[in-house]
Amino acid sequence: KRLLSLSRCAESSAPCTHPALLSLVARERKKRFGDCFIAPGRRRERRAKELKSRLGILLHKPELAHRIGAASKLQLGSRQRDSSREVLEWRESFDQLLKSKNGVTAFHTFLKTEFSEENLDFWLACEDFKKTRSKTKLASKANRIFEEFVQSEAPREVNIDHETREITRKNLSGATSACFNEAQAKTRTLMEKDSYPRFLKSASYQDMTKQAASRGTSKRLHT
Numbered sequence: 001k002r003l004l005s006l007s008r009c010a011e012s013s014a015p016c017t018h019p020a021l022l023s024l025v026a027r028e029r030k031k032r033f034g035d036c037f038i039a040p041g042r043r044r045e046r047r048a049k050e051l052k053s054r055l056g057i058l059l060h061k062p063e064l065a066h067r068i069g070a071a072s073k074l075q076l077g078s079r080q081r082d083s084s085r086e087v088l089e090w091r092e093s094f095d096q097l098l099k100s101k102n103g104v105t106a107f108h109t110f111l112k113t114e115f116s117e118e119n120l121d122f123w124l125a126c127e128d129f130k131k132t133r134s135k136t137k138l139a140s141k142a143n144r145i146f147e148e149f150v151q152s153e154a155p156r157e158v159n160i161d162h163e164t165r166e167i168t169r170k171n172l173s174g175a176t177s178a179c180f181n182e183a184q185a186k187t188r189t190l191m192e193k194d195s196y197p198r199f200l201k202s203a204s205y206q207d208m209t210k211q212a213a214s215r216g217t218s219k220r221l222h223t
């Protein structure tokens, strides 16, 4: 029976659903099809690539390219103005920084230099977690987040006290979307008190604000 389903799995392009057979099936597929076997996800990627290259040919038509170029230059002007304002808003409050996608990226890059990006990654994982609707997904995500960030000796353990960790552990059974609330809030406070002020003083953020400020002035001079 095992062999039969193995053979069915290997010939079908659908993802194999037998966890115990996954690696066997992969080996079998390789034996039968060599590197020619393309998993369904891969096939989608390839189709997207083809579409892109066809679009590329279209873009080589000169008048079309010209029109697209002009449009994107206009967009760039207003986008630059928006991004200058955004950069300057990040220093107003930690909340403003976290609300901005570019702000989160810049802060993440900074945290990496301090080797403490797991705090932000945990906070982001919790944000994603709270948006989860399906009950089963909620439970599996909760366990994954707990194992990666919360339990002691976790690979990317965040800095929270023993008591919060234990309550969070208990919260895992019958996980609700609020089950990391306190742990997430504590990590946020930690980042706000500790890393955020250093981020604002960092050379890279100082450079960004200088650039943003000068873009603001040069814009005003031109108008």
Ligand SMILES: *[C@@H]1O[C@H](CO)[C@@H](O)[C@H](O)[C@H]1NC(C)=O
Binding pocket: 164, 165, 167, 168, 171, 176, 178, 179, 180, 181, 182, 183, 184
């Ligand atoms: C445990 O879950 C409840 C909601 O079910 C939540 O209010 C509480 O903050 C959670 N505890 C921790 C430590 O996050």
